[in-house]
Amino acid sequence: MSAIGQIALHVTDADRAEAFYLDFAAGVTFALRLAGEQDIPALSALIPLSVRSLQAAHYSTAQMDAALGPVFGVDRELIRDGTYFVVEHGRVLAGCGGWSRRRSLFGGDAGRAAAEAELLDPVHDPARIRAFFVHPDYARRGIGRRIMHACEQAIADAQFRSIELVATLAGEPLYAAFSYDAVERYELPLAGGLMLPVVRMAKRLQGPGLDQANPTRLPAGMSGFRRRLRP
Numbered sequence: 001m002s003a004i005g006q007i008a009l010h011v012t013d014a015d016r017a018e019a020f021y022l023d024f025a026a027g028v029t030f031a032l033r034l035a036g037e038q039d040i041p042a043l044s045a046l047i048p049l050s051v052r053s054l055q056a057a058h059y060s061t062a063q064m065d066a067a068l069g070p071v072f073g074v075d076r077e078l079i080r081d082g083t084y085f086v087v088e089h090g091r092v093l094a095g096c097g098g099w100s101r102r103r104s105l106f107g108g109d110a111g112r113a114a115a116e117a118e119l120l121d122p123v124h125d126p127a128r129i130r131a132f133f134v135h136p137d138y139a140r141r142g143i144g145r146r147i148m149h150a151c152e153q154a155i156a157d158a159q160f161r162s163i164e165l166v167a168t169l170a171g172e173p174l175y176a177a178f179s180y181d182a183v184e185r186y187e188l189p190l191a192g193g194l195m196l197p198v199v200r201m202a203k204r205l206q207g208p209g210l211d212q213a214n215p216t217r218l219p220a221g222m223s224g225f226r227r228r229l230r231p
């Protein structure tokens with residue numbers, strides 16, 4: 001049984017939507033909400049911290065250095081689209097991750113080609129899972145899982161029928177735990193002739209909605225998160 005318990009509180013108004021949940025084991029409350037522009041400095045700090053710690057078993061320092069920026073970076077488009085979540089513990093940004101209805105499969109938005117921003121067709125194209133990074137102090141405490149549930153719920157609500165992502169080797173077990181299949185292993189070219197091994201993974205959604213067995217489904221009305229306006 002998961003150590004994370006659903007509390008479910010809730011939402012004051014649509015622009016301030018937050019879901020709170022309690023880690024019963026640690027007696028800690030986390031808040032899940034949509035990211036806003038005001039989060040960009042904290043996200044910019046979290047991403048390298050997460051990468052250098054949680055990917056160190058899989059990639060060399062040189063690979064991580066080269067990938068930070070072009071592959072691992074803040075994607076402001078996800079924030080603007082209202083498809084990027086953060087989890088906070090008090091004032092600490094404990095994790096982030098999101099989904100996308102645009103073609104791009106990974107990377108920050110800097111220098112992105114226009115074709116990568118093209119909107120996908122929910123009937124024919126898979127939605128994307130994008131840019132999950134958890135603070136090393138909060139790893140393996142269900143934060144990635146919680147954000148995945150929120151993303152899959154929102155993707156199902158947007159009428160997509162399948163989901164695709166490009167996983168790091170560090171991320172692969174999280175997505176495998178959500179029944180994503182590895183469909184292709186390949187290497188992304190990085191500066192300096194380096195290569196980054198990654199895995200393309202895919203999942204078909206069941207029926208009209210999400211995985212009905214999902215025990216942490218968001219309360220009614222919560223999946224249509226909109227950008228929170230308060231600073």
Ligand SMILES: CC(C)(COP(=O)(O)OP(=O)(O)OC[C@H]1O[C@@H](n2cnc3c(N)ncnc32)[C@H](O)[C@@H]1OP(=O)(O)O)[C@@H](O)C(=O)NCCC(=O)NCCS
Pocket residue numbers: 050051054055095131132133134135138139140141142143144145146166167168169170171172173174175177
């Ligand atoms: C991948 C990442 C987001 C996972 O976040 P997390 O909050 O630690 O994951 P969770 O605690 O929600 O794990 C959920 C499940 O995923 C699997 N999982 C996650 N991390 C795992 C690991 N290091 N080893 C084995 N299984 C793992 C387990 O099945 C886990 O369930 P369990 O803890 O009950 O066994 C985090 O490791 C991370 O930020 N890595 C660095 C950045 C990165 O590579 N991101 C992926 C981009 S594609």
